[in-house]
Amino acid sequence: MVETTVISESQRSPGQPIYLVGESLGACIAFSVAACNPHIDLVLILSNPATSFGNSSLQHLAPLLKFLPDQLAIAFPSVLSLIPGGPLKRMLAHWVRGLPENETAANIYQDLVTASTFTSFLADTFGRESLLWKLKLLDSAALFANAHLHLVQAQTLILSSGNDHILPSRYEGKRLRKKLPKCEVRSFKDNGHCLFLEDGIDLVSIIKATSFYRRGCHQDYISDFIPPTLSEFNKCYGVNRLLEVVMGPVFLSTTVDGKVVRGLGGIPSEGPVLLVGNHMLLASDKISLPGQFVHERNINLRPLVHPMMFTRMRDGLLPDVSVYDTLRMMGSVPISATHLHNLLSAKSHILLFPGGIREALHRKGEEYKLMWPEKPEFVRAAAKFGAKIVPFCGVGEDDFLKVVVDYNDQIKVPIVREVLKRVTAEGPGVRGSVEGEEGNQDFHMPGVIPKCPGRYYYYFGKEIETGEEELRDREKTKEVYAKVKEEIERCIEFVKQRREEDPYRPLLPRLHYHLQHGLLTQVPTFPF
Known part of the structure; x- marks a missing residue:
């Protein structure tokens, strides 16, 4: 039946993918259909x-089961109790949500009634022959699917529960x-066998987040x-949120008439816009920037990132792409x-760090030192679509971390x-044609020690x-490229000097301010 439907949909909508979502036995059926229809x-x-x-x-x-009575009214509830995500987990969820006591008690009572009725129904329905038939079905489905796995060419996402007491899914x-x-x-380490029935599991969000x-x-x-x-x-x-409180980021931007304002009011609303800046240590700038653009301006910022965040050439020591x-x-x-x-053609707001990793x-x-390739390719790309380039800087890493063991060590x-050579080979290469150390971007983790937290600052220039x-004109392209670098360096020096006047640069004064005015209140900064 599934195969017939898949073939029909494929003929009806050629050129479009067909999604098969299966759980447990359904996953075996999906594997079998994919193996028999590789085209x-x-x-x-x-x-x-x-x-x-x-x-x-x-x-x-x-x-x-062959030695048990036909009716498994005693044994079956015990089996059900092994399935995490059931009534007990939902009862605990009521307490976590902080519902009123009378509402919590009513929900718990309803769950108990539902669970009791459901268990009784299953115990009356599934006798010995029914369970034997179900187990035989699972066995034959697993044997067929495993025997044909080598024929499966479909793009596959496996969702594994770490607390599955029915199957060794992990x-x-x-x-x-x-x-x-x-x-x-x-992996979903705290979830049970019936993953799609549990709270907090959104299939659409999972598909989007995994690309x-x-x-x-x-x-x-x-x-x-x-x-x-x-909600996503x-x-x-x-x-x-805790990191945001600790970092206390300050956002400054420049309007068309050259005025510096607090927030992102100076960022052009209409794209294409290319925001070009310096990369801070460990790419910590990616924590605050996309969220702030959505929160303040309802702009979906599209960061250009290293391909290792999407794919691996082989398994090894690199973090799993799920992170x-x-x-x-x-x-x-x-x-x-x-x-x-x-992205430029789609008139997007694009975040670019030419210095890369x-x-x-x-x-x-090397804090706040720009290490860019010589070729001004992003300027030519922006010019092709008449895009606006907004230079910006990020300052604050030296208030949080100090590099003590670097790549040279x-x-x-x-x-x-x-x-390091093996780790670098695990991810896709970038800038293979670029000469010099800007093209030699080996993966490594600098040895760092934490410092007394200060504050992060983002300053968007004109x-x-x-x-x-x-x-x-290639010479004009080089001039714009140099102008972008100079503006970023100017922004960096401006912030480094003026942050000395910020009374809320240390963490403790900011926490005190939050305690007086609330966590969502914007903490003041230096005069600008």
Whole structure:
């Protein structure tokens, strides 16, 4: 039935992918359909696949059932109690939500009644023969799917629950990741077997955050992007609220007439706009910038980021791509000339750090030093679409972290040097044609020590117009490139000097201000 429907949909909508969402047994069916129809463009979203049935305790249940009575009224509730995410978890959720006591008591009572009725119904319905039939179905489905996994070419996302007491799903996700050529895994360590029935699980958000949403044969990071909903935005940045309080970011921008204002009021509303700045240590600037643009101006900023946040050439020591799901949800795009061209064509607000990871993972004593390639390619791209370039700076990393072991120290150790080469080979390359150290962007983690927290500052300078003149005249292009660098360096020096006058630069005065006026209140800064 599933295969017939898939073939029908494929003929009805050629050139569009078909999504198969399956859980447990349904995942086995999806695998089987994909194996038998490799010519159809399928995307599989599979939760806790029952392909792990052969390694689960369920396979030993069939012999036991033969010695039990037909009615499993006593044993069946015990089985149900093993499924996390059931009535007990929902009861706890009522307390966490902070509902009034009378409402909480009513909800708990309703859950108990529902659970009791449901358990009684299942115990009366599923006798020994029914359960034996179900187990046999799972066994045959798992055998068929596993035997045909080598034929599955579909793009696959495995959702693995870490607290699944029915199937060994946590290990099955890792196994399938190695078996399938186009497979990614997302883990949900606190969830149970029935993942899609649990609170807090939003299938659409998962598909968007993992970059599995596409309309055509190939993914288009520009046209396929769906801005986050309000709930998705709050969820993405809820984990950063404490960091925001600690960082206390200050945003300054410059209006068309040259006036410096607090906030992002000076940023052009209409795109295309290319925001070009310096990368702070460990790319910490990506924490505040996208969220502030959405919160203050309702602008979806599209950061151009390293492709290692989207894909891996091989497994190894690099962090799993899942740690970057929030950045992808907010609109990050892997950096390339094609993607920059398409974003400009779509009149987007684009965030660009020409220094790349060379600036983000800089050496000792290189704070706020621009390390850009010589070719002014982004200026020519902006000029082609008449985009406005807004130079900006980020200042504050030296108030939080100090580099004590840098790349130069690490490569002096032969073993570490070899490890860095292997780690670099795990991710896609960038700027392979660029000569010098700007093109030699090895992955490494600088050794840092924390400092007494200060404050982050972002200062957006005056916009620079581009057009036909910069596109035709290469010398003019170089002049604009140099002008952007000079403006960023000017912004950096301005903030570094003026922040000395900020009474709220240290953390404690800001916390005291928040205690008096509330956490959502904007803390004052230096006069400007």
